[in-house]
Amino acid sequence: MSSSYGGTSAFDRLRARLDGQSYACEECGFVDEGGTWEAVTTGATVEYRRECPSCGTERVRLYRL
Numbered sequence: 001m002s003s004s005y006g007g008t009s010a011f012d013r014l015r016a017r018l019d020g021q022s023y024a025c026e027e028c029g030f031v032d033e034g035g036t037w038e039a040v041t042t043g044a045t046v047e048y049r050r051e052c053p054s055c056g057t058e059r060v061r062l063y064r065l
């Protein structure tokens, strides 16, 4: 499924910024360099979720658009 957005959206910019960071799990300390955040938007906010591949803990970050 491809997005109908023609250009770079605010989501994409935020996600690119998050994806550029290495992610260290708060639970087990596993550092995941290559993972991606899954974006879920509710209109006024966007939620980025990421699951630790080592222990399965889900991390959520919330941003306002």
Ligand SMILES: [Zn+2]
Binding pocket: 025, 026, 027, 028, 029, 030, 052, 053, 054, 055, 056, 057
């Ligand atoms: Zn973990």
